[in-house]
């Protein structure tokens with residue numbers, strides 16, 4: 674009833690552990706798979722090992738959470754080992770997320786991580802391009818997003834999902850450009866903002882980095898709108914991510930046009946078995962409303 678397919682890869686259910694939530698290590702990703710995730714995504718991996726920002730890196734507020742982890746990475750060698758280890762120990766599909774600070778490095782990272790044979794590669798372009806003026810995000814420029822996609826596609830035979838940022842004036846334009854450049858799918862979205870929370874007793878921003886990306890409930894309506902817009906623009910499958918914590922949220926995202934749904938902050942709110950919980954809530958809804966499979970739900974909001 675809940676199975677779905679992404680570029681020919683079968684998922685037992687549409688819930689996917691989002692990138693960055695449980696790191697890169699095989700054992701924590703296996704924990705998500707054992708708790709019902711239909712697929713898991715690694716934290717984004719760069720070629721070189723990178724330190725993240727200093728603590729505190731996460732602050733919660735009534736609408737969700739703000740993080741400034743700062744794209745820490747264990748480096749590509751470690752990433753390759755962990756993906757290989759995961760594949761040895763689990764049959765659940767694994768998505769390797771990569772990022773870089775220069776366009777050419779995306780190609781190299783994709784080529785290297787392909788050695789570990791992940792089922793899909795996700796390209797995190799919501800990071801600053803050090804070659805652009807003011808370090809503009811790769812995700813903020815259609816031409817740059819397309820050239821990253823093209824380089825990655827030329828470096829691997831594994832299907833490539835490009836992960837978009839909601840912080841753009843026209844997400845349709847970016848989606849169209851990455852599809853034309855060869856992307857096999859789109860993940861939408863990364864965190865919004867940046868946002869800030871100030872401790873009014875000390876009169877200082879709480880995060881060490883002062884600001885960070887907003888995820889959780891506050892992001893959900895933005896993510897749903899992005900997925901709705903992207904579905905109207907491209908033919909490739911979409912992983913809808915942003916603020917999904919229960920079955921209702923997941924169904925909403927599927928109706929907007931997602932083929933599968935990413936869950937990040939929801940792991941903090943409902944525990945590691947959030948995947949199982951969301952799946953049984955989707956199933957309950959489907960039985961009550963007479964839906965037989967996910968195909969009947971995906972993109973349904975566009976019929977009305």
Ligand SMILES: Cc1cc2nc3c(=O)[nH]c(=O)nc-3n(C[C@H](O)[C@H](O)[C@H](O)COP(=O)(O)O)c2cc1C
Nearest residue numbers: 691692693717740797862863888889915916937938
């Ligand atoms: C602590 C934390 C770390 C994250 N790290 C990454 C990352 O390394 N790469 C990435 O593409 N997205 C990263 N994200 C973004 C999530 O994958 C997801 O797109 C976002 O949080 C929205 O989904 P959610 O509302 O379900 O959390 C991170 C999010 C959080 C909260």
